[in-house]
Amino acid sequence: MILYRLAGVRKSYAGRTVLDVGHLDVSSGELLAILGPSGAGKSTLLRLLNFLEAPDAGTILFDGQPLPDGPSPALCRRVTTVFQRPALLNRSVRDNVAYGMRLRGESPDGRVEDALARMDLTALAGAPAHRLSGGETQRVALARALVLRPDVLLLDEPTANLDPYNVALIESIVREQNARLGVTVVLVTHNVFQARRLAGRAGLLLNGKLIEVAPAADFFERPKDPRTAAFVRGEMIC
Amino acid sequence: MLDALFSICLLSLYVSGLALLIATAVGVPIGASLALRPVPGQRLVEGVIYTGMGLPPVVVGLFVYLLLSRSGPLGWLGWLFTPAAMVTAQVVIALPLVTGLTMTAVRHVNPDLRSQLRALGATPLQVTWAMLREARSGVLVAVAAAFGGIISEVGAVMPVGGNIEGSTRVLTTAIVLETRKGNFELSLALGGALLGLAFFSNLLLLCLQGRVNR
Numbered sequence: 001m002i003l004y005r006l007a008g009v010r011k012s013y014a015g016r017t018v019l020d021v022g023h024l025d026v027s028s029g030e031l032l033a034i035l036g037p038s039g040a041g042k043s044t045l046l047r048l049l050n051f052l053e054a055p056d057a058g059t060i061l062f063d064g065q066p067l068p069d070g071p072s073p074a075l076c077r078r079v080t081t082v083f084q085r086p087a088l089l090n091r092s093v094r095d096n097v098a099y100g101m102r103l104r105g106e107s108p109d110g111r112v113e114d115a116l117a118r119m120d121l122t123a124l125a126g127a128p129a130h131r132l133s134g135g136e137t138q139r140v141a142l143a144r145a146l147v148l149r150p151d152v153l154l155l156d157e158p159t160a161n162l163d164p165y166n167v168a169l170i171e172s173i174v175r176e177q178n179a180r181l182g183v184t185v186v187l188v189t190h191n192v193f194q195a196r197r198l199a200g201r202a203g204l205l206l207n208g209k210l211i212e213v214a215p216a217a218d219f220f221e222r223p224k225d226p227r228t229a230a231f232v233r234g235e236m237i238c
Numbered sequence: 239m240l241d242a243l244f245s246i247c248l249l250s251l252y253v254s255g256l257a258l259l260i261a262t263a264v265g266v267p268i269g270a271s272l273a274l275r276p277v278p279g280q281r282l283v284e285g286v287i288y289t290g291m292g293l294p295p296v297v298v299g300l301f302v303y304l305l306l307s308r309s310g311p312l313g314w315l316g317w318l319f320t321p322a323a324m325v326t327a328q329v330v331i332a333l334p335l336v337t338g339l340t341m342t343a344v345r346h347v348n349p350d351l352r353s354q355l356r357a358l359g360a361t362p363l364q365v366t367w368a369m370l371r372e373a374r375s376g377v378l379v380a381v382a383a384a385f386g387g388i389i390s391e392v393g394a395v396m397p398v399g400g401n402i403e404g405s406t407r408v409l410t411t412a413i414v415l416e417t418r419k420g421n422f423e424l425s426l427a428l429g430g431a432l433l434g435l436a437f438f439s440n441l442l443l444l445c446l447q448g449r450v451n452r
Contacts, residue, residue: 080359089351090372103360
């Protein structure tokens, strides 16, 4: 089932087009990795998929429905993002993880403690969030997203600059969410190895344009576009 | 004399406290809104607010006097030479301070937080509230600065209140009167009371700041 359908979507900032996607489908329950160098438009794509911004042109269908007047709050809450540089509230780790539930009027229950334990944060639950390391902050950001049990999890370079322990932990959680719970995941990254480890399908975004989207095996082993082949080989693309 | 001093202190607290409440209730949401959702002509609005933060109280007093005088546009209210007129004048002084300093405090919160809260499903109102909570130290400084500004001013309350004994006499106007009469001992006592009020009010705000930061 197609969850997102993007057609002719364009987004510009200060007169510069940063995203120009002719067509992109995201299926329910898949783990799609969008690769590309810095400034390719990956984060902008995630902002559109999370309804944080509207496209300047084109349409985005979510669950088969067009969103001409913007999504309803209920629909917004089916999707959440873990950002590259998470901004946490100046409260305890536990309060940060429970924040999204409180927004929804739900009282923090066992889910919060489960998420803290799963992300190896139980010992830090009462600690002020602003004293955490980069890896711990990223784990809190993932935990606060997961307690919401989203249908769609958008990940914006979730392991950039993290140590191998945190990378392995976050990747295992993402894999579990997708494989066991059926959460649709869109991961944007410039890390080819991570995309290869996680994705069922992958795409390359260059200068705001989608160059190629294909099942992971084809994308990494038999890319059709020479630019994809170059990117997968780790060669610089301008 | 102690009774008179007590009632003057009470009236000072009432006038400045009520003015501060009104300025906070109006200024904090406006300051947060201007920081998060700029309006057309934002620079002009900010210019007006920043100018307002340095308004000379005596000019405010003159302006409110003309507004509330019998022939003024709000003369029908009959507020001139009443505590209501004094509260009005002090609101005019405190409002730009609360608004401007709140705006600055909210702007200093990590701007990424706003979109990340929205990504967690926060409504615009919930985002504003969360950003205000993050800026709470700065907002409390705004409230403390506004209180300090109005409890100690004399230029605005003198013309609109008239310094009427038992009715509109507050600490600052009483100090001016007693100094003119040469009652320096009483003036100093009133000055001490004013300093004490300002000190304990700020101490209260600091305690509150400590609690909300925990």
